[in-house]
Amino acid sequence: MNSELTFCNMPLDRASHLRKNQQWLSDKISADSSCFYFFYQNKLLYLDKSLFSFSKAQYQGEAELLSLIERAEFNLIFLGLEQDKGHFVYDLSALNDDEINRWLAKLFHCLCCNDAKFIDFRHSISMLSQEQAAILGYAKALIHWQQSAVFCGTCGTETQSLDGGHRRQCLNSECQVEQFPRTDPAVIMLVEYQPKHGPALCLLAEHHRISGQVYSTLAGFVDPGESLVEAVHREVLEEVGIETKQITHFGSQPWPFPNSLMLGFFAQATDMEITLEEEELRSAAWFTAEQLQNFGEWGDETDGKKLPRKESISRRLIDTWCAKQLG
Numbered sequence: 215m216n217s218e219l220t221f222c223n224m225p226l227d228r229a230s231h232l233r234k235n236q237q238w239l240s241d242k243i244s245a246d247s248s249c250f251y252f253f254y255q256n257k258l259l260y261l262d263k264s265l266f267s268f269s270k271a272q273y274q275g276e277a278e279l280l281s282l283i284e285r286a287e288f289n290l291i292f293l294g295l296e297q298d299k300g301h302f303v304y305d306l307s308a309l310n311d312d313e314i315n316r317w318l319a320k321l322f323h324c325l326c327c328n329d330a331k332f333i334d335f336r337h338s339i340s341m342l343s344q345e346q347a348a349i350l351g352y353a354k355a356l357i358h359w360q361q362s363a364v365f366c367g368t369c370g371t372e373t374q375s376l377d378g379g380h381r382r383q384c385l386n387s388e389c390q391v392e393q394f395p396r397t398d399p400a401v402i403m404l405v406e407y408q409p410k411h412g413p414a415l416c417l418l419a420e421h422h423r424i425s426g427q428v429y430s431t432l433a434g435f436v437d438p439g440e441s442l443v444e445a446v447h448r449e450v451l452e453e454v455g456i457e458t459k460q461i462t463h464f465g466s467q468p469w470p471f472p473n474s475l476m477l478g479f480f481a482q483a484t485d486m487e488i489t490l491e492e493e494e495l496r497s498a499a500w501f502t503a504e505q506l507q508n509f510g511e512w513g514d515e516t517d518g519k520k521l522p523r524k525e526s527i528s529r530r531l532i533d534t535w536c537a538k539q540l541g
């Protein structure tokens with residue numbers, strides 16, 4: 215069921231054994247076929263509403279464009295291979311507002327266009343294909359890790375990027391501690407209850423951090439020293455005061471905001487009495503599948519209750535549960 219989940223099935227070969235070879239990487243960086251994407255502070259570069267990628271093969275002989283793009287101060291990360299073709303992402307976040315505007319103006323000039331712009335990645339997912347979303351979600355998570363690992367956590371000295379951006383090492387010769395990209399596991403669960411009579415119900419909640427009556431499943435980060443089933447049980451108990459049993463795994467989804475791995479579950483509630491954890495949740499309630507059919511879509515302007523965004527595993531859990539109830 216993961217096949218259609220956004221950010222899943224990243225199509226590139228990560229080539230983790232090859233990216234350790236600096237010569238191989240340099241050859242890939244200068245290869246005509248290699249393609250480069252551009253991020254600037256959580257925004258992705260689009261050209262005429264399509265994802266912009268640069269390759270020398272596509273812009274042959276454009277020396278000015280090439281010198282604009284190949285700049286040492288941009289952080290460059292290797293993503294993977296599509297057959298033999300390397301995919302890379304440039305992070306331009308070190309530029310200030312003036313510098314990025316000047317860079318964009320030069321790009322307009324080189325491409326003879328005036329509709330190149332950086333668009334917030336989260337709000338532009340619908341403009342990408344399934345494959346592009348998976349590649350760029352992966353890129354965004356790596357960039358976030360790179361930005362948070364500039365200094366050594368042990369001695370505070372600067373670190374350097376290695377292996378095409380998949381490892382960082384402390385520059386202090388006495389320390390040399392290595393850091394690797396991290397992923398934060400989070401459990402996300404649809405809690406259901408089957409009363410003695412009548413249809414089954416599922417528990418959805420409004421979270422303070424999401425405005426506009428969006429009802430989604432409960433979720434939370436896994437604690438150190440905790441199994442996934444324990445995390446589901448604890449989170450549900452903490453957020454709505456309900457005990458759960460029969461916790462079953464549904465599927466998982468990388469979620470690059472900033473670098474989580476969402477692990478989906480179904481869980482059976484032992485009773486329906488909600489005790490709300492008010493710091494995190496605005497409200498929580500039980501709904502039948504039939505009631506959920508009348509909910510609006512995330513992002514639409516209408517009043518009333520809405521379902522979470524279609525790209526999320528929360529929505530996939532809800533849709534799967536509803537299909538089973540109404541089936």
Ligand SMILES: [Zn+2]
Pocket residue numbers: 366367368369370371384385386389390391
């Ligand atoms: Zn260090």
